[in-house]
Amino acid sequence: MKKKANVIILAGFLGSGKTTLLKQLLSYEKEHKHKTAVLMNEIGKVSIDSDSVPEDVPLKELLNGCICCSLSDQLEKQLWGLCKENELDTLIIEATGVAHPIDVLDACLSPYLIDDLHVSGIISIMDAPRWLDRESMNVQARMLMLEQVKHADYIVWNKTSGLTEKEKTLLTSDTSRLNEDTPFVLTDFAKVDLSQLFSLSVKKRSDHQSVSADKLKVKTFIYSFKRPVNKELFENWLRNVPSSIYRIKGYIQFENQIYLFQYSYGLPTYEKELMKMPLRLVFIGEDLDPDQLTRGLSEVEVESE
Incomplete structure:
Protein backbone atom coordinates (compact mmCIF):
# COMPACT_ATOMS: atom_id res chain seq x y z
CA MET A 1 0.00 0.00 0.00
CA SER A 199 4.74 15.72 15.58
CA LEU A 200 1.23 16.78 14.54
CA SER A 201 1.07 13.60 12.44
CA VAL A 202 -2.37 12.23 11.71
CA LYS A 203 -3.07 8.79 13.14
CA LYS A 204 -4.08 6.23 10.54
CA ARG A 205 -7.72 5.24 10.89
CA SER A 206 -10.01 3.13 8.74
CA ASP A 207 -13.12 4.39 6.97
CA HIS A 208 -16.07 5.32 9.21
CA GLN A 209 -13.64 6.80 11.73
CA SER A 210 -12.13 10.20 12.27
CA VAL A 211 -8.86 10.50 10.37
CA SER A 212 -7.43 13.40 12.38
CA ALA A 213 -5.25 13.28 15.45
CA ASP A 214 -6.76 14.49 18.68
CA LYS A 215 -4.45 17.50 18.53
CA LEU A 216 -6.15 18.83 15.42
CA LYS A 217 -8.80 21.44 16.14
CA VAL A 218 -10.55 20.94 12.82
CA LYS A 219 -11.61 17.30 12.41
CA THR A 220 -12.12 15.28 9.26
CA PHE A 221 -14.25 12.18 8.77
CA ILE A 222 -14.64 9.85 5.79
CA TYR A 223 -17.81 7.85 5.11
CA SER A 224 -17.80 5.18 2.39
CA PHE A 225 -21.12 4.14 0.87
CA LYS A 226 -21.85 0.46 0.25
CA ARG A 227 -24.90 1.14 -1.93
CA PRO A 228 -26.64 3.92 -3.90
CA VAL A 229 -28.49 6.55 -1.89
CA ASN A 230 -32.11 7.64 -1.77
CA LYS A 231 -31.91 11.33 -2.71
CA GLU A 232 -35.00 12.39 -0.76
CA LEU A 233 -33.79 10.70 2.43
CA PHE A 234 -30.30 12.12 1.94
CA GLU A 235 -31.55 15.69 1.52
CA ASN A 236 -33.80 15.33 4.58
CA TRP A 237 -30.74 14.19 6.53
CA LEU A 238 -28.69 17.06 5.10
CA ARG A 239 -31.15 19.67 6.38
CA ASN A 240 -30.38 18.59 9.93
CA VAL A 241 -26.58 18.49 9.89
CA PRO A 242 -25.06 20.60 12.69
CA SER A 243 -23.54 24.00 11.96
CA SER A 244 -20.21 22.66 13.23
CA ILE A 245 -19.84 20.87 9.88
CA TYR A 246 -18.16 23.37 7.57
CA ARG A 247 -17.68 21.34 4.40
CA ILE A 248 -18.75 18.04 2.83
CA LYS A 249 -17.35 16.83 -0.48
CA GLY A 250 -17.12 13.57 -2.38
CA TYR A 251 -19.04 11.23 -4.65
CA ILE A 252 -22.55 9.92 -4.13
CA GLN A 253 -24.79 7.74 -6.30
CA PHE A 254 -28.53 8.29 -6.80
CA GLU A 255 -30.05 5.35 -8.73
CA ASN A 256 -27.71 4.80 -11.72
CA GLN A 257 -25.99 8.22 -11.71
CA ILE A 258 -22.88 9.25 -9.76
CA TYR A 259 -22.56 12.90 -8.68
CA LEU A 260 -19.73 15.02 -7.34
CA PHE A 261 -21.33 16.43 -4.19
CA GLN A 262 -20.15 19.55 -2.37
CA TYR A 263 -21.62 21.29 0.67
CA SER A 264 -20.46 24.63 2.02
CA TYR A 265 -22.11 27.19 4.31
CA GLY A 266 -25.32 25.15 4.26
CA LEU A 267 -25.58 25.04 0.46
CA PRO A 268 -25.33 21.70 -1.42
CA THR A 269 -24.34 21.31 -5.08
CA TYR A 270 -24.48 18.28 -7.37
CA GLU A 271 -22.52 17.78 -10.58
CA LYS A 272 -22.91 14.71 -12.78
CA GLU A 273 -19.79 12.54 -12.91
CA LEU A 274 -19.17 10.51 -16.08
CA MET A 275 -16.47 8.28 -14.59
CA LYS A 276 -16.89 5.59 -11.97
CA MET A 277 -15.56 7.09 -8.72
CA PRO A 278 -15.28 5.73 -5.17
CA LEU A 279 -18.52 6.50 -3.37
CA ARG A 280 -17.44 8.34 -0.24
CA LEU A 281 -17.85 11.71 1.44
CA VAL A 282 -15.26 13.74 3.34
CA PHE A 283 -16.51 15.88 6.24
CA ILE A 284 -14.66 18.88 7.72
CA GLY A 285 -15.77 20.49 10.96
CA GLU A 286 -15.52 20.63 14.72
CA ASP A 287 -16.90 18.18 17.28
CA LEU A 288 -17.70 15.63 14.59
CA ASP A 289 -19.50 12.54 15.90
CA PRO A 290 -18.42 9.61 13.67
CA ASP A 291 -21.00 7.23 15.15
CA GLN A 292 -23.87 9.66 14.62
CA LEU A 293 -22.77 10.46 11.07
CA THR A 294 -22.41 6.76 10.28
CA ARG A 295 -25.88 5.96 11.59
CA GLY A 296 -27.50 8.80 9.67
CA LEU A 297 -25.80 8.06 6.36
CA SER A 298 -26.35 4.29 6.58
CA GLU A 299 -30.08 4.99 6.85
CA VAL A 300 -30.20 6.84 3.51
CA GLU A 301 -28.61 4.01 1.54
CA VAL A 302 -30.95 1.99 -0.69
CA GLU A 303 -31.42 -1.58 0.46
CA SER A 304 -30.46 -4.27 -2.07
CA GLU A 305 -33.43 -5.76 -3.87
Whole structure:
Protein backbone atom coordinates (compact mmCIF):
# COMPACT_ATOMS: atom_id res chain seq x y z
CA MET A 1 0.00 0.00 0.00
CA LYS A 2 1.42 3.38 -1.00
CA LYS A 3 2.33 5.60 1.92
CA LYS A 4 0.58 8.92 2.30
CA ALA A 5 2.48 12.18 2.11
CA ASN A 6 2.34 14.27 5.26
CA VAL A 7 0.78 17.70 4.51
CA ILE A 8 1.65 20.83 6.50
CA ILE A 9 -0.37 23.98 5.76
CA LEU A 10 1.37 27.28 6.48
CA ALA A 11 -1.22 29.99 7.11
CA GLY A 12 -0.80 33.56 8.24
CA PHE A 13 -1.42 37.13 7.23
CA LEU A 14 0.71 38.92 4.65
CA GLY A 15 4.28 39.50 5.85
CA SER A 16 3.92 37.37 8.96
CA GLY A 17 6.96 35.17 8.25
CA LYS A 18 5.59 32.13 6.39
CA THR A 19 8.47 31.98 3.89
CA THR A 20 11.04 32.32 6.68
CA LEU A 21 9.50 29.31 8.42
CA LEU A 22 9.28 27.43 5.12
CA LYS A 23 13.06 27.73 4.63
CA GLN A 24 13.66 26.26 8.09
CA LEU A 25 11.26 23.39 7.44
CA LEU A 26 13.00 22.55 4.17
CA SER A 27 16.42 22.53 5.88
CA TYR A 28 15.03 20.26 8.59
CA GLU A 29 13.58 17.88 6.02
CA LYS A 30 16.86 17.78 4.09
CA GLU A 31 18.78 16.92 7.26
CA HIS A 32 16.38 14.03 7.86
CA LYS A 33 16.67 12.90 4.22
CA HIS A 34 12.95 13.27 3.61
CA LYS A 35 11.54 13.77 0.13
CA THR A 36 9.66 17.06 0.35
CA ALA A 37 7.65 19.11 -2.15
CA VAL A 38 6.26 22.63 -1.91
CA LEU A 39 3.15 24.27 -3.30
CA MET A 40 3.17 28.07 -3.14
CA ASN A 41 0.26 30.41 -3.75
CA GLU A 42 0.57 34.09 -4.63
CA ILE A 43 -2.19 36.62 -5.22
CA GLY A 44 -0.14 38.39 -7.90
CA LYS A 45 0.91 37.26 -11.37
CA VAL A 46 4.56 36.81 -10.33
CA SER A 47 5.88 34.61 -7.53
CA ILE A 48 8.09 36.56 -5.15
CA ASP A 49 9.11 33.80 -2.76
CA SER A 50 9.75 30.83 -5.08
CA ASP A 51 13.50 31.58 -5.11
CA SER A 52 13.57 30.51 -1.46
CA VAL A 53 12.86 26.91 -2.51
CA PRO A 54 16.00 24.92 -3.48
CA GLU A 55 16.16 23.66 -7.05
CA ASP A 56 16.15 20.00 -5.96
CA VAL A 57 12.78 20.42 -4.16
CA PRO A 58 9.71 19.75 -6.35
CA LEU A 59 7.74 23.01 -6.56
CA LYS A 60 4.43 23.99 -8.04
CA GLU A 61 3.03 27.52 -8.00
CA LEU A 62 -0.48 28.90 -8.20
CA LEU A 63 -0.44 32.55 -9.21
CA ASN A 64 -2.91 35.38 -9.62
CA GLY A 65 -5.53 34.10 -7.20
CA CYS A 66 -6.22 32.41 -3.88
CA ILE A 67 -6.25 28.63 -3.47
CA CYS A 68 -9.28 28.82 -1.21
CA CYS A 69 -11.51 30.36 -3.87
CA SER A 70 -10.67 31.00 -7.53
CA LEU A 71 -7.83 28.46 -7.69
CA SER A 72 -9.34 25.64 -5.64
CA ASP A 73 -9.74 23.26 -8.59
CA GLN A 74 -6.23 24.04 -9.83
CA LEU A 75 -4.84 23.27 -6.38
CA GLU A 76 -6.29 19.77 -6.51
CA LYS A 77 -4.68 19.17 -9.92
CA GLN A 78 -1.31 20.49 -8.77
CA LEU A 79 -1.38 18.38 -5.61
CA TRP A 80 -2.32 15.33 -7.66
CA GLY A 81 0.60 16.03 -9.99
CA LEU A 82 3.08 16.37 -7.13
CA CYS A 83 1.89 13.06 -5.66
CA LYS A 84 2.01 11.13 -8.93
CA GLU A 85 5.34 12.56 -10.07
CA ASN A 86 7.15 12.08 -6.73
CA GLU A 87 7.35 9.59 -3.88
CA LEU A 88 6.86 12.16 -1.11
CA ASP A 89 7.31 12.08 2.62
CA THR A 90 6.13 15.65 3.14
CA LEU A 91 4.21 18.25 1.20
CA ILE A 92 4.25 21.84 2.47
CA ILE A 93 1.62 24.31 1.28
CA GLU A 94 2.40 27.99 1.74
CA ALA A 95 -0.96 29.69 1.31
CA THR A 96 -1.43 33.30 0.35
CA GLY A 97 -1.82 35.63 3.32
CA VAL A 98 -5.49 36.21 2.57
CA ALA A 99 -6.42 32.52 2.58
CA HIS A 100 -8.87 31.15 5.12
CA PRO A 101 -7.34 28.05 6.82
CA ILE A 102 -10.52 25.98 6.55
CA ASP A 103 -10.80 26.67 2.83
CA VAL A 104 -7.20 25.56 2.29
CA LEU A 105 -7.84 22.38 4.28
CA ASP A 106 -10.99 21.77 2.24
CA ALA A 107 -9.05 22.06 -1.01
CA CYS A 108 -6.53 19.47 0.26
CA LEU A 109 -9.23 16.90 1.02
CA SER A 110 -10.26 16.24 -2.57
CA PRO A 111 -11.84 12.82 -3.18
CA TYR A 112 -9.00 12.29 -5.68
CA LEU A 113 -6.35 12.75 -3.00
CA ILE A 114 -7.66 10.90 0.04
CA ASP A 115 -5.44 7.88 -0.67
CA ASP A 116 -2.33 10.01 -1.30
CA LEU A 117 -2.35 12.68 1.42
CA HIS A 118 -3.11 13.22 5.07
CA VAL A 119 -3.03 16.62 6.71
CA SER A 120 -0.85 16.88 9.81
CA GLY A 121 -2.01 20.34 10.77
CA ILE A 122 -2.45 24.02 10.13
CA ILE A 123 0.49 26.12 11.32
CA SER A 124 -0.50 29.79 11.68
CA ILE A 125 2.36 32.29 11.67
CA MET A 126 1.06 35.49 13.19
CA ASP A 127 2.64 38.96 13.08
CA ALA A 128 2.33 39.68 16.82
CA PRO A 129 2.55 43.51 16.66
CA ARG A 130 -0.01 43.59 13.87
CA TRP A 131 -2.33 41.32 15.86
CA LEU A 132 -2.14 43.62 18.88
CA ASP A 133 -2.91 46.58 16.62
CA ARG A 134 -5.65 44.78 14.67
CA GLU A 135 -8.37 47.27 15.65
CA SER A 136 -6.77 49.70 13.20
CA MET A 137 -7.38 47.24 10.34
CA ASN A 138 -10.54 46.77 8.32
CA VAL A 139 -13.18 44.29 9.46
CA GLN A 140 -12.34 41.67 6.82
CA ALA A 141 -8.65 41.63 7.76
CA ARG A 142 -9.46 41.37 11.47
CA MET A 143 -11.85 38.47 10.89
CA LEU A 144 -9.31 36.63 8.74
CA MET A 145 -6.60 36.94 11.38
CA LEU A 146 -9.08 35.73 14.00
CA GLU A 147 -9.85 32.63 11.91
CA GLN A 148 -6.15 31.95 11.37
CA VAL A 149 -5.67 31.86 15.15
CA LYS A 150 -8.88 30.01 15.93
CA HIS A 151 -8.30 27.12 13.52
CA ALA A 152 -4.55 26.66 13.97
CA ASP A 153 -3.04 23.46 15.32
CA TYR A 154 0.15 25.34 16.20
CA ILE A 155 0.55 29.11 16.53
CA VAL A 156 3.80 30.96 15.92
CA TRP A 157 3.58 34.45 17.41
CA ASN A 158 6.34 36.12 15.41
CA LYS A 159 8.23 39.43 15.84
CA THR A 160 7.81 39.52 19.63
CA SER A 161 11.23 40.80 20.80
CA GLY A 162 10.06 44.42 20.86
CA LEU A 163 6.92 43.72 22.87
CA THR A 164 6.44 44.51 26.55
CA GLU A 165 5.77 41.74 29.08
CA LYS A 166 2.18 42.95 29.29
CA GLU A 167 1.76 42.58 25.52
CA LYS A 168 3.29 39.10 25.59
CA THR A 169 0.90 38.13 28.38
CA LEU A 170 -1.96 39.38 26.22
CA LEU A 171 -0.85 37.12 23.36
CA THR A 172 -0.83 34.14 25.71
CA SER A 173 -4.29 35.09 26.95
CA ASP A 174 -5.63 35.49 23.41
CA THR A 175 -4.30 32.05 22.50
CA SER A 176 -6.05 30.39 25.43
CA ARG A 177 -9.27 32.32 24.83
CA LEU A 178 -9.52 31.65 21.08
CA ASN A 179 -7.88 28.24 20.72
CA GLU A 180 -7.61 26.49 24.06
CA ASP A 181 -4.79 23.97 24.65
CA THR A 182 -3.17 24.71 21.29
CA PRO A 183 0.66 24.74 21.41
CA PHE A 184 2.23 28.11 20.62
CA VAL A 185 5.51 29.96 20.77
CA LEU A 186 6.53 33.63 21.11
CA THR A 187 9.52 34.13 18.89
CA ASP A 188 11.38 36.14 16.24
CA PHE A 189 12.38 35.22 12.69
CA ALA A 190 9.84 32.37 12.92
CA LYS A 191 12.26 30.30 15.00
CA VAL A 192 10.50 27.31 16.48
CA ASP A 193 11.20 23.73 17.57
CA LEU A 194 10.54 22.18 14.18
CA SER A 195 10.14 18.68 15.60
CA GLN A 196 6.94 19.89 17.28
CA LEU A 197 5.47 20.86 13.93
CA PHE A 198 6.19 17.43 12.50
CA SER A 199 4.74 15.72 15.58
CA LEU A 200 1.23 16.78 14.54
CA SER A 201 1.07 13.60 12.44
CA VAL A 202 -2.37 12.23 11.71
CA LYS A 203 -3.07 8.79 13.14
CA LYS A 204 -4.08 6.23 10.54
CA ARG A 205 -7.72 5.24 10.89
CA SER A 206 -10.01 3.13 8.74
CA ASP A 207 -13.12 4.39 6.97
CA HIS A 208 -16.07 5.32 9.21
CA GLN A 209 -13.64 6.80 11.73
CA SER A 210 -12.13 10.20 12.27
CA VAL A 211 -8.86 10.50 10.37
CA SER A 212 -7.43 13.40 12.38
CA ALA A 213 -5.25 13.28 15.45
CA ASP A 214 -6.76 14.49 18.68
CA LYS A 215 -4.45 17.50 18.53
CA LEU A 216 -6.15 18.83 15.42
CA LYS A 217 -8.80 21.44 16.14
CA VAL A 218 -10.55 20.94 12.82
CA LYS A 219 -11.61 17.30 12.41
CA THR A 220 -12.12 15.28 9.26
CA PHE A 221 -14.25 12.18 8.77
CA ILE A 222 -14.64 9.85 5.79
CA TYR A 223 -17.81 7.85 5.11
CA SER A 224 -17.80 5.18 2.39
CA PHE A 225 -21.12 4.14 0.87
CA LYS A 226 -21.85 0.46 0.25
CA ARG A 227 -24.90 1.14 -1.93
CA PRO A 228 -26.64 3.92 -3.90
CA VAL A 229 -28.49 6.55 -1.89
CA ASN A 230 -32.11 7.64 -1.77
CA LYS A 231 -31.91 11.33 -2.71
CA GLU A 232 -35.00 12.39 -0.76
CA LEU A 233 -33.79 10.70 2.43
CA PHE A 234 -30.30 12.12 1.94
CA GLU A 235 -31.55 15.69 1.52
CA ASN A 236 -33.80 15.33 4.58
CA TRP A 237 -30.74 14.19 6.53
CA LEU A 238 -28.69 17.06 5.10
CA ARG A 239 -31.15 19.67 6.38
CA ASN A 240 -30.38 18.59 9.93
CA VAL A 241 -26.58 18.49 9.89
CA PRO A 242 -25.06 20.60 12.69
CA SER A 243 -23.54 24.00 11.96
CA SER A 244 -20.21 22.66 13.23
CA ILE A 245 -19.84 20.87 9.88
CA TYR A 246 -18.16 23.37 7.57
CA ARG A 247 -17.68 21.34 4.40
CA ILE A 248 -18.75 18.04 2.83
CA LYS A 249 -17.35 16.83 -0.48
CA GLY A 250 -17.12 13.57 -2.38
CA TYR A 251 -19.04 11.23 -4.65
CA ILE A 252 -22.55 9.92 -4.13
CA GLN A 253 -24.79 7.74 -6.30
CA PHE A 254 -28.53 8.29 -6.80
CA GLU A 255 -30.05 5.35 -8.73
CA ASN A 256 -27.71 4.80 -11.72
CA GLN A 257 -25.99 8.22 -11.71
CA ILE A 258 -22.88 9.25 -9.76
CA TYR A 259 -22.56 12.90 -8.68
CA LEU A 260 -19.73 15.02 -7.34
CA PHE A 261 -21.33 16.43 -4.19
CA GLN A 262 -20.15 19.55 -2.37
CA TYR A 263 -21.62 21.29 0.67
CA SER A 264 -20.46 24.63 2.02
CA TYR A 265 -22.11 27.19 4.31
CA GLY A 266 -25.32 25.15 4.26
CA LEU A 267 -25.58 25.04 0.46
CA PRO A 268 -25.33 21.70 -1.42
CA THR A 269 -24.34 21.31 -5.08
CA TYR A 270 -24.48 18.28 -7.37
CA GLU A 271 -22.52 17.78 -10.58
CA LYS A 272 -22.91 14.71 -12.78
CA GLU A 273 -19.79 12.54 -12.91
CA LEU A 274 -19.17 10.51 -16.08
CA MET A 275 -16.47 8.28 -14.59
CA LYS A 276 -16.89 5.59 -11.97
CA MET A 277 -15.56 7.09 -8.72
CA PRO A 278 -15.28 5.73 -5.17
CA LEU A 279 -18.52 6.50 -3.37
CA ARG A 280 -17.44 8.34 -0.24
CA LEU A 281 -17.85 11.71 1.44
CA VAL A 282 -15.26 13.74 3.34
CA PHE A 283 -16.51 15.88 6.24
CA ILE A 284 -14.66 18.88 7.72
CA GLY A 285 -15.77 20.49 10.96
CA GLU A 286 -15.52 20.63 14.72
CA ASP A 287 -16.90 18.18 17.28
CA LEU A 288 -17.70 15.63 14.59
CA ASP A 289 -19.50 12.54 15.90
CA PRO A 290 -18.42 9.61 13.67
CA ASP A 291 -21.00 7.23 15.15
CA GLN A 292 -23.87 9.66 14.62
CA LEU A 293 -22.77 10.46 11.07
CA THR A 294 -22.41 6.76 10.28
CA ARG A 295 -25.88 5.96 11.59
CA GLY A 296 -27.50 8.80 9.67
CA LEU A 297 -25.80 8.06 6.36
CA SER A 298 -26.35 4.29 6.58
CA GLU A 299 -30.08 4.99 6.85
CA VAL A 300 -30.20 6.84 3.51
CA GLU A 301 -28.61 4.01 1.54
CA VAL A 302 -30.95 1.99 -0.69
CA GLU A 303 -31.42 -1.58 0.46
CA SER A 304 -30.46 -4.27 -2.07
CA GLU A 305 -33.43 -5.76 -3.87
